[in-house]
Amino acid sequence: MSAREQVIVEYGHEEGEFYLSQVQRTEPFERNNHYHGTYEIYYLLAGRRYYFIKDASYSVAAGDLIFINKYDVHKTSVLGSPQHERIVMNFSDDFLGKDHPLFRPELLRMFVREPHQFRLKPQEQWHVERLLARMAEEARRRDEGFELSLRLLLTELLLFAARLKAEPADAAEDPLSPVHRKIGQVVKHLNAHFSQRLPLPELSTAFGLSPAYLSRTFKKITGFTIVGYQHLMRVREAQSLLAATDDKIADIAVAVGFEQFAHFNRTFKKLTGASPTRYRKLNRRP
Numbered sequence: 001m002s003a004r005e006q007v008i009v010e011y012g013h014e015e016g017e018f019y020l021s022q023v024q025r026t027e028p029f030e031r032n033n034h035y036h037g038t039y040e041i042y043y044l045l046a047g048r049r050y051y052f053i054k055d056a057s058y059s060v061a062a063g064d065l066i067f068i069n070k071y072d073v074h075k076t077s078v079l080g081s082p083q084h085e086r087i088v089m090n091f092s093d094d095f096l097g098k099d100h101p102l103f104r105p106e107l108l109r110m111f112v113r114e115p116h117q118f119r120l121k122p123q124e125q126w127h128v129e130r131l132l133a134r135m136a137e138e139a140r141r142r143d144e145g146f147e148l149s150l151r152l153l154l155t156e157l158l159l160f161a162a163r164l165k166a167e168p169a170d171a172a173e174d175p176l177s178p179v180h181r182k183i184g185q186v187v188k189h190l191n192a193h194f195s196q197r198l199p200l201p202e203l204s205t206a207f208g209l210s211p212a213y214l215s216r217t218f219k220k221i222t223g224f225t226i227v228g229y230q231h232l233m234r235v236r237e238a239q240s241l242l243a244a245t246d247d248k249i250a251d252i253a254v255a256v257g258f259e260q261f262a263h264f265n266r267t268f269k270k271l272t273g274a275s276p277t278r279y280r281k282l283n284r285r286p
Contacts, residue, residue: 005024020150022045031077033052033223039092040068045086046085053066053116055184056116065118066116066117067110107158135153190229196257
């Protein structure tokens with residue numbers, strides 16, 4: 001920890017059952033694009049941030065509440081002054097999923113809705129910040145029964161969010177350019193056609209941009225090269241098929257768009273840290 005970053009609370013890890021992190025920063029910070037198998041809640045206490053989530057860009061202000069679904073690619077970066085304070089929370093299905101007594105399907109619906117952003121009113125901000133402060137205190141103190149308390153507070157937060165009516169951010173306050181929205185359209189196209197060959201010249205023609213400009217701008221906004229993003233989408237789909245089906249690994253490689261099996265193996269291991277065979281063994285669903 002340095003003077004430019006103050007960690008107020010840190011508990012668990014983002015791929016575990018429950019994770020809570022509150023950090024203040026005074027210098028530029030950019031989180032690389034990533035995804036994980038847990039749900040994420042992001043709340044900005046102070047400052048402004050830029051967020052790329054799945055296929056859309058968001059200008060995030062203090063008091064905004066963000067919900068990110070499992071396996072959705074996301075990235076946060078500087079917007080204006082780098083000074084900001086945020087709270088990030090991740091939780092797994094095991095922590096508050098369908099087999100948990102407190103689970104209700106409506107508690108998770110905001111993770112699949114779009115947009116991912118809630119712009120809270122002052123009274124709503126106060127309520128959310130009170131809940132988050134109580135969770136941070138439970139995570140810091142870790143008194144007897146603190147995990148049950150965290151589950152109860154998380155349930156209350158999710159129920160509160162489920163009752164919210166989404167109100168879009170004021171367009172006059174939104175600094176995101178038409179270019180961000182154009183790249184969002186490109187990302188949606190890649191998501192829908194990830195298993196197909198999409199040569200850069202054809203893609204750039206379809207969206208009215210030069211190949212060089214599209215390639216450069218896509219990388220700047222999403223953090224990925226176009227090919228890198230397509231590989232990520234293919235590997236994500238392969239992960240799902242490996243865990244949920246008995247299909248041969250070679251057939252899965254072809255189904256998600258890899259023409260060479262060796263290329264599939266290398267790319268899968270690079271992005272997940274495990275070979276397809278080992279991933280299936282560790283993540284097989286009953």
